[in-house]
Amino acid sequence: MLTTTIHVDLPQNAYQVAIAPGAIAQLGQHLTPLQLSPRLLLVSDENVFPHYGEVAVASLQAAGFAVATHIFPAGEPHKTLASIQQLYDTAHTHRLERRSTLLALGGGVVGDMTGFAAATWLRGVNFVQVPTTLLAMVDAAIGGKTGVNHPQGKNLIGAFYQPRAVIIDPQMLATLPRREFRAGMAEVIKYGVIWDADLFDQLAAASQLDRYDAVSPALLQTILSRSCQAKAAVVRQDEKEAGLRAILNYGHTVGHAVESLTHYKKFVHGEAVAIGMVAAGAIAQQLEFWTAKDNARQLDLIAKAQLPTQIPDNLRVADILTALQSDKKVQAGRVRFILPTAIGSVQITAQVPTDPLARVLVACGAAA
Amino acid sequence: MLTTTIHVDLPQNAYQVAIAPGAIAQLGQHLTPLQLSPRLLLVSDENVFPHYGEVAVASLQAAGFAVATHIFPAGEPHKTLASIQQLYDTAHTHRLERRSTLLALGGGVVGDMTGFAAATWLRGVNFVQVPTTLLAMVDAAIGGKTGVNHPQGKNLIGAFYQPRAVIIDPQMLATLPRREFRAGMAEVIKYGVIWDADLFDQLAAASQLDRYDAVSPALLQTILSRSCQAKAAVVRQDEKEAGLRAILNYGHTVGHAVESLTHYKKFVHGEAVAIGMVAAGAIAQQLEFWTAKDNARQLDLIAKAQLPTQIPDNLRVADILTALQSDKKVQAGRVRFILPTAIGSVQITAQVPTDPLARVLVACGAAA
Numbered sequence: 001m002l003t004t005t006i007h008v009d010l011p012q013n014a015y016q017v018a019i020a021p022g023a024i025a026q027l028g029q030h031l032t033p034l035q036l037s038p039r040l041l042l043v044s045d046e047n048v049f050p051h052y053g054e055v056a057v058a059s060l061q062a063a064g065f066a067v068a069t070h071i072f073p074a075g076e077p078h079k080t081l082a083s084i085q086q087l088y089d090t091a092h093t094h095r096l097e098r099r100s101t102l103l104a105l106g107g108g109v110v111g112d113m114t115g116f117a118a119a120t121w122l123r124g125v126n127f128v129q130v131p132t133t134l135l136a137m138v139d140a141a142i143g144g145k146t147g148v149n150h151p152q153g154k155n156l157i158g159a160f161y162q163p164r165a166v167i168i169d170p171q172m173l174a175t176l177p178r179r180e181f182r183a184g185m186a187e188v189i190k191y192g193v194i195w196d197a198d199l200f201d202q203l204a205a206a207s208q209l210d211r212y213d214a215v216s217p218a219l220l221q222t223i224l225s226r227s228c229q230a231k232a233a234v235v236r237q238d239e240k241e242a243g244l245r246a247i248l249n250y251g252h253t254v255g256h257a258v259e260s261l262t263h264y265k266k267f268v269h270g271e272a273v274a275i276g277m278v279a280a281g282a283i284a285q286q287l288e289f290w291t292a293k294d295n296a297r298q299l300d301l302i303a304k305a306q307l308p309t310q311i312p313d314n315l316r317v318a319d320i321l322t323a324l325q326s327d328k329k330v331q332a333g334r335v336r337f338i339l340p341t342a343i344g345s346v347q348i349t350a351q352v353p354t355d356p357l358a359r360v361l362v363a364c365g366a367a368a
Numbered sequence: 369m370l371t372t373t374i375h376v377d378l379p380q381n382a383y384q385v386a387i388a389p390g391a392i393a394q395l396g397q398h399l400t401p402l403q404l405s406p407r408l409l410l411v412s413d414e415n416v417f418p419h420y421g422e423v424a425v426a427s428l429q430a431a432g433f434a435v436a437t438h439i440f441p442a443g444e445p446h447k448t449l450a451s452i453q454q455l456y457d458t459a460h461t462h463r464l465e466r467r468s469t470l471l472a473l474g475g476g477v478v479g480d481m482t483g484f485a486a487a488t489w490l491r492g493v494n495f496v497q498v499p500t501t502l503l504a505m506v507d508a509a510i511g512g513k514t515g516v517n518h519p520q521g522k523n524l525i526g527a528f529y530q531p532r533a534v535i536i537d538p539q540m541l542a543t544l545p546r547r548e549f550r551a552g553m554a555e556v557i558k559y560g561v562i563w564d565a566d567l568f569d570q571l572a573a574a575s576q577l578d579r580y581d582a583v584s585p586a587l588l589q590t591i592l593s594r595s596c597q598a599k600a601a602v603v604r605q606d607e608k609e610a611g612l613r614a615i616l617n618y619g620h621t622v623g624h625a626v627e628s629l630t631h632y633k634k635f636v637h638g639e640a641v642a643i644g645m646v647a648a649g650a651i652a653q654q655l656e657f658w659t660a661k662d663n664a665r666q667l668d669l670i671a672k673a674q675l676p677t678q679i680p681d682n683l684r685v686a687d688i689l690t691a692l693q694s695d696k697k698v699q700a701g702r703v704r705f706i707l708p709t710a711i712g713s714v715q716i717t718a719q720v721p722t723d724p725l726a727r728v729l730v731a732c733g734a735a736a
Contacts, residue, residue, distance in 0.1 A: 012380060092524065119527060122526075123526040124608070150460060152460045155491075156460065156489065157488050157489065159488055159491055160491055160492065240492075
């Protein structure tokens with residue numbers, strides 16, 4: 001089986017992302033070159049651990065690790081400081097030392113929480129990511145953002161903390177719910193639009209993108225490695241989100257507003273991003289950032305991945321405009337949009353007048 | 369009045385320590401060169417804020433800052449994740465942004481907690497330290513260690529996070545309880561023994577060291593600047609405590625054991641460190657690391673600062689030896705001691721046999 005290695009060369013933290021089909025059964029061997037000390041706490045959740053916990057633990061033990069486990073209940077509502085406190089307790093019970101390792105086996109929630117605990121237990125222990133969702137593989141596991149939710153907002157508490165390694169086994173996507181697979185594909189399409197026109201073309205050439213079974217192992221390997229390369233390239237240039245890294249939020253501006261106004265219930269994150277990309281594409285066309293043809297190509301690809309392309313018609317434009325004002329990218333009261341200029345390239349602009357914006361949102365499905 | 373500036377040139381975070389009598393009334397001006405964004409949350413405690421809160425806030429406002437305040441109850445028992453959660457709530461209420469600032473006005477507990485919150489709110493906001501105890505001025509405020517206590521141990525939760533600036537006003541020590549002044553002097557003496565023989569000589573030449581009123585402004589300026597220089601030099605070479613930084617734990621090995629066995633009630637931290645330095649000095653003499661004369665000079669200086677020099681006689685040697693095993697510096701079951709080789713220089717060694725160690729502890733006051 002082919003293995004791809006991506007180097008994330010940050011100034012003070014260099015690490016590798018290994019994309020290797022079947023890697024979960026060789027987890028221990030993958031970690032051997034890092035020369036970690038033996039004590040390791042594997043963190044997972046109640047959805048993932050029954051599928052992959054046993055094989056992961058067996059492989060780690062065979063490689064000489066003294067493995068303990070901590071299993072969170074699954075889901076975003078548990079992404080709290082209270083969950084972190086329980087993880088700290090386990091870390092103490094199992095006598096983790098500064099050179100010990102916290103390993104996250106799960107999706108974005110498990111990865112974000114485990115990373116935050118790794119950043120803050122004993123002022124920092126080793127951290128390894130083994131993402132199990134498509135979204136976590138191409139986005140959350142790379143780049144060092146860790147975090148938990150505050151009652152008043154998502155990821156308000158967190159730290160930049162890089163993993164020592166990211167190990168991706170594409171075959172684990174076989175057990176991922178289809179809706180989650182499609183949601184992850186939204187972020188893959190995002191990389192095609194903002195960074196990698198060749199990835200976009202390969203996605204456009206595929207017959208299906210909406211489920212694991214219908215994507216060939218070779219295309220999946222391409223999707224994962226191109227996406228991770230794009231993320232790594234952006235993060236390498238702007239680790240702490242001073243500038244460029246904001247382009248990774250393409251589709252997230254209107255996407256967050258839609259998520260928030262539907263109370264995080266109607267859409268999973270990737271679906272909201274898909275709607276946000278459709279809106280950003282339409283704004284870009286309206287303002288002549290890119291062509292109608294490029295916009296149509298993006299729309300076709302999002303539709304092929306069976307992702308939503310319309311703002312729900314019970315959302316009012318005025319409410320969306322208000323929600324946009326609380327976007328993290330607002331500076332001096334102006335919303336900054338990430339708009340594509342062609343397939344594979346974007347610009348950041350604060351020059352989107354309210355009037356065409358409102359009309360485009362209506363064209364995308366919002367109530368006037 | 370003379371101002372001393374010390375440069376802490378870390379690879380990714382360079383900042384300055386300003387030691388300036390009367391600085392508290394010019395706090396705003398001291399921050400102006402940093403070009404911080406206007407929103408600032410001043411964090412203090414119920415002991416310190418009544419003394420210095422008003423003048424600090426007025427100076428910050430005069431410099432254009434939009435100041436909010438968060439006041440902790442005073443003391444180590446409040447150094448918890450629950451206190452941090454309350455601080456997060458205030459940070460949210462006052463709409464802190466990524467470029468906003470958390471300013472710690474207080475001793476080590478306020479500094480450690482504010483630093484941890486600064487490291488983790490929005491994945492990191494600006495952090496400024498205005499230490500108000502001698503201990504915090506010479507130790508806690510420099511070097512980037514932040515932390516809170518876990519029910520099972522002190523500072524188990526934390527992060528390395530450097531301040532943007534440290535501003536020290538020696539005149540604030542006028543209101544520090546005398547016992548706290550002496551306790552801080554223990555760490556000053558530590559720098560003399562481990563790093564700076566000239567500082568040691570100046571301390572040895574002083575007539576009194578046990579209270580603020582009896583130390584001349586010039587000597588106090590020397591004490592603060594030499595101590596901060598020593599700390600900065602060590603941290604510069606070893607920011608994340610991979611090696612050298614361990615020498616800052618001189619006196620802390622037996623000191624922590626004494627603190628722990630007396631349940632953190634009988635001694636404040638600096639007093640326990642004083643006892644630990646006496647013990648380390650005696651071990652060093654026994655093992656011929658340094659001379660009886662150097663050992664006597666250290667003992668005289670500690671006594672002049674009116675610090676304790678004896679292990680309480682109700683502590684048993686066997687219990688101290690057991691407590692030493694849980695020291696953070698234990699590696700592969702061996703306690704590592706920091707032992708002086710002369711005034712101004714130390715070595716780290718794991719070669720301290722139990723037998724002479726036990727005898728020395730008895731000679732220092734412990735029950736056989």
